[in-house]
Amino acid sequence: MSVLTVAMPKGRIFQDAAALMVKAGYQIPPDLEDSRKLIIDVSAENMRFILAKPMDVATYVEQGVADIGIAGKDVMLEEERDVYEVLDLKISECYLAVAGLPGTEMKDVAPKIATKYPNIASSYYREQGEQVEIIKLNGSIELAPLIGLSDRIVDIVSTGRTLKENGLVEFERIVDITSRLIVNPVSYRLKDQQIDLLVNRLASVVEED
Ligand code: PRP
Numbered sequence: 024m025s026v027l028t029v030a031m032p033k034g035r036i037f038q039d040a041a042a043l044m045v046k047a048g049y050q051i052p053p054d055l056e057d058s059r060k061l062i063i064d065v066s067a068e069n070m071r072f073i074l075a076k077p078m079d080v081a082t083y084v085e086q087g088v089a090d091i092g093i094a095g096k097d098v099m100l101e102e103e104r105d106v107y108e109v110l111d112l113k114i115s116e117c118y119l120a121v122a123g124l125p126g127t128e129m130k131d132v133a134p135k136i137a138t139k140y141p142n143i144a145s146s147y148y149r150e151q152g153e154q155v156e157i158i159k160l161n162g163s164i165e166l167a168p169l170i171g172l173s174d175r176i177v178d179i180v181s182t183g184r185t186l187k188e189n190g191l192v193e194f195e196r197i198v199d200i201t202s203r204l205i206v207n208p209v210s211y212r213l214k215d216q217q218i219d220l221l222v223n224r225l226a227s228v229v230e231e232d
Pocket of ligand 1: 035161162163164165178179180181182183184185186
């Protein structure tokens with residue numbers, strides 16, 4: 024049996040994803056993310072984990088250097104990828120929303136929208152029939168309206184704490200997000216039994232609504 028390479032997202036999704044794997048009976052070390060190591064072999068499971076930035080997980084899977092990966096639906100919506108999305112893991116629930124300073128109107132002409140998700144934000148405003156200027160940022164998006172860089176932000180809301188602590192409010196909810204199991208199409212052909220087993224084991228422990 025060949026080794027299955029799994030791209031895991033570092034950061035907030037990681038703990039939920041690792042917990043789900045453990046629940047599905049995989050013996051993965053609890054301190055997987057604690058070290059600075061980026062490649063961890065778990066020979067007992069015939070698996071190799073690579074720890075990637077969440078936005079990059081789909082790239083590793085699409086390129087075939089990882090057979091499977093765990094990626095947020097936000098990442099999948101933002102960048103079209105040639106991968107199979109095989110299972111909604113129903114972990115790391117959050118949503119994408121439009122937020123800004125309370126009591127403010129968007130500028131009539133070319134309002135500015137700051138976001139880590141330029142494609143999602145563009146199509147959202149296109150559907151609304153509004154012409155906006157998208158400003159791409161890489162993090163701390165909530166700063167933008169506070170310092171006058173943008174009229175609104177399009178960003179992830181999880182607990183709502185970041186918005187609240189920065190005096191921002193949510194205006195519209197765009198889409199609900201959970202993490203997904205994604206698979207490289209060629210890997211799915213070559214390692215179908217191994218991958219099916221993993222998908223089934225994970226599916227059996229996914230929390231039903
Ligand atoms: C995300 C998101 C919000 C925050 C929402 O940022 O962009 O800023 O989490 O979470 P909350 O509703 O629970 O407060 P993240 O911490 O991933 O870092 P970033 O600012 O680098 O994007």
